[in-house]
Amino acid sequence: MQTNLERIKSHIENLDRFTATPGQGTTRLTYSKEDLDARNYLKQEMAKVGLTVSEDAIGNIYGRLEGANPDLPAVIVGSHFDSVPNGGAFDGPAGVITGLEVASVFHEQQMKPHFPLEIIAMVEEEGSRFGAGLLASRAITGKVTTEMLHEMKDIAGITAAEAMASVGFDANRVHTAIRTKESIKAFIELHIEQGPVLENANEDVALVDTVVGLTQIKVTVKGQAGHAGTTPMLDRKDALVSAVEILGQLPELAIQEGGGTVLTVGKLNVYPNGANVIPDKVIFTVDIRAKDEIHVQNTLTKTKKIIQAAEKNGITCEIEDMIYQQPTHLSKEIHQALTKSADQLGFKYRTMVSGAGHDAMIFASLTEVGLIFVPSHKGISHAPEEWTDYDKLQKGIEVVLETVKKWTEESANESENKTSSFK
Structure with a gap:
């Protein structure tokens, strides 16, 4: 292998x-001390492998290896x-380190790309601080405004704009983070699967064709x-x-719909939540996902009918x-290219639908996008036990x-003749 396992x-x-x-x-969390420490580390490591390092207005870190023709659009590799x-x-950093390792191999082998190569480390994909998931990629695609950054707050009441200022970024310049379609040839993201499918099948990678x-x-x-002791059962x-x-009744709807449809009630609050009080209000959420939109719509329609039938x-x-x-x-083009690469390397792979959202899906409105998964041990993610074997990541x-x-x-001509699947 050309990559370095110990370095990864x-x-x-x-x-x-x-x-x-x-x-x-x-x-x-984004714009925290830990963010700043990680940021400084990544910038240092990018510079070590000959990349020109910069940060955009939202706080994304770029490392650029200039192409033989710097005016051509860049191939970008990265994650959050x-x-x-x-x-x-591993959730996020696996993809960031993928970009860094790709750049390291280019540096070691003194490869000069025809098209510029950029690696990117993005902020606030999770939305854990400000409740605004995929913030970085949405800023890059022009979907984040200065007003939004002044309005969104963390649990302590600090606005995103204030937090940005504390680490040297200016919310009033967020528009400068926008990238044009002409500046990006492709975006490729590696991510951990966050599910058990690859490990259970003893496969090396999954090549994603659709995000649900x-x-x-x-x-x-x-x-x-009402009072728990004095209100008769039939009067409640x-x-x-x-x-x-x-x-x-809801789980059966997804099962009957098929097509990989999944339904989750992940949040439920009961009011007034007293042991001796009959509840007068319950609030819950329903999350429905599927590869094909018709399955989402069908399940949503049936869910609403069940809810409406409860009004009695x-x-x-x-x-x-x-x-x-x-x-x-x-x-499709990048999916085919990833497939060909996996074939040539002799790795076991499958095509997969992503049940989770990723920055890649936001970039899809801007350029050609590829997404690749590596196995997650026991499917565990968003927990300290999250693990991917390093040989699988490699x-x-x-x-x-x-x-x-x-x-x-x-060649430039080949690129210009390509027709994006998003146009």
Whole structure:
């Protein structure tokens, strides 16, 4: 292999040291001290392998290896370096280190790409600090405004704009982070699978062709509070009982729909939440995901019918549509290139649908995008136990390296003749 296993391991372990919760997983929130420490480390390592280092207005870190023709669009490799609270060492950094390792091989072998090569380490993908997931890629694609950064706050009431200023970034210049379609030839992201499929199948990598469509709704079930001891059973308007009747029917909807549809009730709050009080209000969320939009729509329609049918005997229900995201189909060309690289390297692979959102899906509105997964031990992620074997990570990086070598060496005419799958 051309990549260096010990170097990959060292980078992952070094980044993992920048945590607010030593011994309790990785906690590296955007614009925090830990962010700053990790940022300085990454900039230093980028410079060591001959990259020109810069930061954009939102705080993304770029390392650029100039191409033989600097006016051509760049091939970008990277991911995010923030984390959830008490998360793992691989979610995000695996993709950042992929870019750094690709650049290291280019540097060691003194390869001069025809197209510029850029690696990127992005902020606030998780949304753990400001509740604004995929913030970096949304800023790059022009979907973040100065006003938004002044409005979004963390749990301590600090705005994103204030936090940015504390580490040297200016929310009023966020528009300068926008990249044009003409400046990017492709974006490739490696990520851990965050599920058990690859490990269970003893496969090396997954090549993602689609990021699922999803919808989230918030449901409020209202009844009437009452004394737990003095209100007869037949006279009750128990919001929790009605909510449970709804919830018990929902998983079967996804099973019957098929097509890989999944449905999750991940949040539930009961009011007034007293042991001797009949609940008068229950609020819960429903998350529905599928590769094909029709399955999302069908399951959502049936879910709403079940909720509406619960409005009886003094119970009322309110439904708030929170998120609706269409499936994102990634570049067929890059998928084919990744597949060819995996074949040539002799690795075991499959095509997979991503059930989670990633920065790659945001870049898909801007350029050709590829997404590759490496195995997660026992499927665990967003936890201190998150783990990917380093030899598996190295194999994923090798696939990216081979693909990047091809995509940065194509002639300008070949690139200009390509038709993006997003146009």
